[in-house]
Amino acid sequence: MTALILKRIALGVFTLWLVSVLVFAGTQLLPGDVASAILGQSATPESLAALRRDLGLEVPALLRYSHWLWGFVQGDLGQSQANQQPVAELLWPRFWNTMFLAAYAAAIGVPLAVGLGILTAVRRGGVFDRLVNIVALGTVSLPEYFLGLVLILVLAVQNPVFPSLADVYPGMGFAERLDATTLPMLTLLLVTVAQIMRMTRTAVLAVMDSAYVETAYLKGLQTGRVVLRHALPNAAAPVVNVVAFNIAYLITGVVLVEAVFNYNGLGRFMVDAVAKRDLPMVQACAMVFGAAYVLLNMTADIAAIALNPRLRHPR
Amino acid sequence: MTRRDFPQLETTRRGLLLGAAGLGLATASGSLNRAFAQDTPRKGGVLKLGMGGGSTTDTLDPRVMTDWVPLNQAFMLMNGLVEIDRNNQAVPELLESWEAKPGAAEWVFTLRQGVTFHSGKALTVEDVIYSINLHRGETSSAARAIAEQIKDVRKLSESQIAIELTGGNADLPFLLSDYHFLVVPEGFTDWSKPIGTGPFVYESYEPGVRSRFTRNPSYWKPGCANVDAVEVIVINDVAARTNALMSGQVHAINRLDFKTVDLLKRNPKLQIVQSAGGQHFTFLMDCTKAPFSDVNVRLAIKHAIDREQLLKVALRGYGQLGNDHPIPRTDRFFNTELPQRAYDPDKAKHYLQQAGMSDLKVELSSSDAAFGGAVDAAAIFRAAAAKAGIDVTIKRESPDGYWEKVWLQAPFSMGYWGGRPTADQMLSIAYASDAKWNDTHWKNAQFDKLLLEARGLLDDAKRKEIYWTLQEMISNDGGAMIPMFGDYLDGVSTQVQGVTPHPMFNFMGGRLAERVWLAA
Numbered sequence: 039m040t041a042l043i044l045k046r047i048a049l050g051v052f053t054l055w056l057v058s059v060l061v062f063a064g065t066q067l068l069p070g071d072v073a074s075a076i077l078g079q080s081a082t083p084e085s086l087a088a089l090r091r092d093l094g095l096e097v098p099a100l101l102r103y104s105h106w107l108w109g110f111v112q113g114d115l116g117q118s119q120a121n122q123q124p125v126a127e128l129l130w131p132r133f134w135n136t137m138f139l140a141a142y143a144a145a146i147g148v149p150l151a152v153g154l155g156i157l158t159a160v161r162r163g164g165v166f167d168r169l170v171n172i173v174a175l176g177t178v179s180l181p182e183y184f185l186g187l188v189l190i191l192v193l194a195v196q197n198p199v200f201p202s203l204a205d206v207y208p209g210m211g212f213a214e215r216l217d218a219t220t221l222p223m224l225t226l227l228l229v230t231v232a233q234i235m236r237m238t239r240t241a242v243l244a245v246m247d248s249a250y251v252e253t254a255y256l257k258g259l260q261t262g263r264v265v266l267r268h269a270l271p272n273a274a275a276p277v278v279n280v281v282a283f284n285i286a287y288l289i290t291g292v293v294l295v296e297a298v299f300n301y302n303g304l305g306r307f308m309v310d311a312v313a314k315r316d317l318p319m320v321q322a323c324a325m326v327f328g329a330a331y332v333l334l335n336m337t338a339d340i341a342a343i344a345l346n347p348r349l350r351h352p353r
Numbered sequence: 354m355t356r357r358d359f360p361q362l363e364t365t366r367r368g369l370l371l372g373a374a375g376l377g378l379a380t381a382s383g384s385l386n387r388a389f390a391q392d393t394p395r396k397g398g399v400l401k402l403g404m405g406g407g408s409t410t411d412t413l414d415p416r417v418m419t420d421w422v423p424l425n426q427a428f429m430l431m432n433g434l435v436e437i438d439r440n441n442q443a444v445p446e447l448l449e450s451w452e453a454k455p456g457a458a459e460w461v462f463t464l465r466q467g468v469t470f471h472s473g474k475a476l477t478v479e480d481v482i483y484s485i486n487l488h489r490g491e492t493s494s495a496a497r498a499i500a501e502q503i504k505d506v507r508k509l510s511e512s513q514i515a516i517e518l519t520g521g522n523a524d525l526p527f528l529l530s531d532y533h534f535l536v537v538p539e540g541f542t543d544w545s546k547p548i549g550t551g552p553f554v555y556e557s558y559e560p561g562v563r564s565r566f567t568r569n570p571s572y573w574k575p576g577c578a579n580v581d582a583v584e585v586i587v588i589n590d591v592a593a594r595t596n597a598l599m600s601g602q603v604h605a606i607n608r609l610d611f612k613t614v615d616l617l618k619r620n621p622k623l624q625i626v627q628s629a630g631g632q633h634f635t636f637l638m639d640c641t642k643a644p645f646s647d648v649n650v651r652l653a654i655k656h657a658i659d660r661e662q663l664l665k666v667a668l669r670g671y672g673q674l675g676n677d678h679p680i681p682r683t684d685r686f687f688n689t690e691l692p693q694r695a696y697d698p699d700k701a702k703h704y705l706q707q708a709g710m711s712d713l714k715v716e717l718s719s720s721d722a723a724f725g726g727a728v729d730a731a732a733i734f735r736a737a738a739a740k741a742g743i744d745v746t747i748k749r750e751s752p753d754g755y756w757e758k759v760w761l762q763a764p765f766s767m768g769y770w771g772g773r774p775t776a777d778q779m780l781s782i783a784y785a786s787d788a789k790w791n792d793t794h795w796k797n798a799q800f801d802k803l804l805l806e807a808r809g810l811l812d813d814a815k816r817k818e819i820y821w822t823l824q825e826m827i828s829n830d831g832g833a834m835i836p837m838f839g840d841y842l843d844g845v846s847t848q849v850q851g852v853t854p855h856p857m858f859n860f861m862g863g864r865l866a867e868r869v870w871l872a873a
Binding site: 069070073074076077084085086088089092118120121122123128187190194195198201202203205207297298299300302306307310311313314316319 | 403408409410411412417419491492493494495497545560561562563586587588589590592593594596597599600601602603757758
């Protein structure tokens with residue numbers, strides 16, 4: 039088990055390194071550089087040269103990459119090239135914002151989705167099952183920016199219940215923060231619940247048909263106990279997997295939701311960074327996103343093993 | 354002032370970017386859809402502005418500052434040398450008055466007295482010279498091209514400076530209104546926290562996210578700096594911005610979506626501020642490449658577009674018709690007698706015949722990087738041109754790198770200019786033979802000679818005569834088809850008083866915060 043985890047971590051680090059190389063190479067391929075992005079049309083060859091010199095852009099790409107990597111392994115994310123601020127200072131507040139929203143959505147979304155999944159499995163074929171399925175499929179089929187705009191229209195403009203701007207700032211109270219981020223949280227809920235719910239339903243149904251569940255019923259157990267004690271543990275592995283996948287989405291894939299609600303998260307930050315070709319910032323974001331994916335996938339894999347006695351005790 | 358901005362999310366993102374800090378328009382035309390209670394300013398309240406055009410990579414360094422949000426924030430903290438008023442005149446800001454010697458190559462400027470920085474230090478001639486010199490010599494300044502015309506800046510006395518130019522330029526005060534020419538104390542370098550003489554004092558600033566500045570109690574401009582504090586929230590998505598205004602989270606937003614303006618006008622709590630200015634959209638023909646090397650082909654193209662329809666569809670009518678030259682009708686030198694070119698397929702065919710062709714096939718490089726809706730505009734042109742026997746193939750280019758790879762290179766492409774403070778600047782930057790951004794590669798020695806002559810003239814009547822000729826030359830011979838000018842549109846809550854249209858950019862030329870007040 040420990041050996042396996044260590045191997046996974048090593049692989050994860052390798053993946054991250056690969057991501058950093060690809061992102062660096064990718065940004066090199068984009069037309070223009072940070073100097074031309076800053077100066078834009080008013081760039082003259084002289085002012086461009088002056089700025090490139092100031093930013094150290096004439097240094098060969100390979101050298102710049104090694105320089106960045108050396109700093110990174112020492113925990114130094116470098117400085118933004120566009121506005122000379124330390125990347126870490128810009129990154130972490132946004133990282134916490136992103137994590138806050140993801141946690142808010144996951145804290146409500148995951149129990150809700152798993153609960154609904156179990157309930158629909160138990161009531162298979164009933165009105166409740168069908169209704170929940172239709173609604174969930176409906177919301178997951180709509181793009182998140184559309185759902186966000188509909189929520190704003192109904193809950194912010196027509197009936198001012200929640201603010202349309204998810205405006206968060208340092209020093210804001212926890213309750214205020216929850217209030218400000220409720221609409222984006224609801225949007226994310228609508229797009230993530232369906233998948234987890236349906237996966238739970240399918241997994242539970244698969245084991246519900248098996249012989250040991252029938253035996254449990256035959257010895258007179260109540261449905262609740264059969265499902266929770268006997269069926270669910272064996273259905274857990276695929277559910278954990280899809281939950282991890284959705285949490286990774288909540289952290290890394292919410293650029294559109296951030297745009298609609300003007301939420302100051304990492305997604306928007308990375309878009310800005312790419313637009314300005316601000317390499318240290320792009321790299322830092324890519325590393326955070328990459329790490330989130332690697333960690334969550336690893337957790338899902340390890341959980342799947344831990345939950346499965348056959349994998350837990352290999353013969 | 355970046356021509357190459359990153360992929361456009363919206364129509365007018367590059368408006369500011371393109372315009373050097375002002376537009377030289379003679380009269381501010383524009384309208385408000387509601388009358389304002391223009392009573393005396395009231396002090397107090399916190400003004401909240403929702404603005405598009407900001408990025409986490411923003412900086413307030415006047416040398417490399419760009420885009421809408423920093424421009425507005427900079428004008429809250431700092432003052433410029435000269436400002437453009439709502440009637441498009443260059444009026445004093447920190448420079449109180451000026452005088453040009455004949456030939457307009459030597460100027461004397463007098464400094465406003467009794468102005469102090471937020472630090473308490475009094476404004477001196479040295480501060481102004483330092484601030485101008487930031488853009489001169491070996492510098493990465495975006496205003497370097499303008500500052501290059503300045504040969505020397507020197508102190509004459511405690512209240513006067515002399516500026517010597519490399520050649521006569523009657524528009525120097527307009528050039529000094531460029532938003533990069535902001536005044537800071539001599540030797541100042543801490544751009545993360547600028548100290549200026551502006552209406553508000555730095556409190557907090559997070560690039561691309563928000564800022565909060567508090568009132569400067571000893572601000573020198575009368576009737577200004579009325580609100581206790583001003584907060585800027587950067588909202589780049591136009592829908593999010595509009596929602597924030599409608600749900601009352603902000604008092605005002607800049608750069609409305611042309612498509613939703615009519616809907617917003619129905620809301621009784623909002624006022625729409627519409628300002629005609631110099632931003633215009635271009636179809637660029639490279640005059641050195643066949644078939645556009647033939648003026649008849651250029652004229653055929655210019656007659657093959659339905660401008661009225663384009664204006665109605667692309668800008669929902671919020672703009673002005675263009676007449677194939679870049680001078681807006683708000684400019685004091687706008688040629689009012691040049692007949693407006695109209696859609697005329699027969700005339701287009703006639704010009705094709707003159708060129709010895711019965712039909713014409715052209716490829717138009719288009720991308721929404723040129724301006725939001727450019728691809729749609731190309732499609733509208735294609736349909737109209739087909740009736741004139743011109744077969745237009747639309748080549749969709751990637752928005753990323755459009756300004757590096759397509760603009761100035763493709764034989765027939767689309768583009769956009771935010772306008773310039775003066776006719777001379779606009780013509781010099783894109784139409785003079787040796788202009789860096791001569792995006793039609795049109796060269797005309799007579800034009801260059803007249804342009805240079807007008808620049809040094811202090812006699813407006815004579816200048817007008819020349820600029821009228823120049824507009825006619827571009828319109829009839831040049832390579833740019835300019836079908837329309839787009840207005841600047843802002844949405845403001847009726848609670849905000851004292852808002853006026855302004856020919857230079859959104860939000861009253863970037864100085865909205867210091868002018869307005871909140872109704873009780």
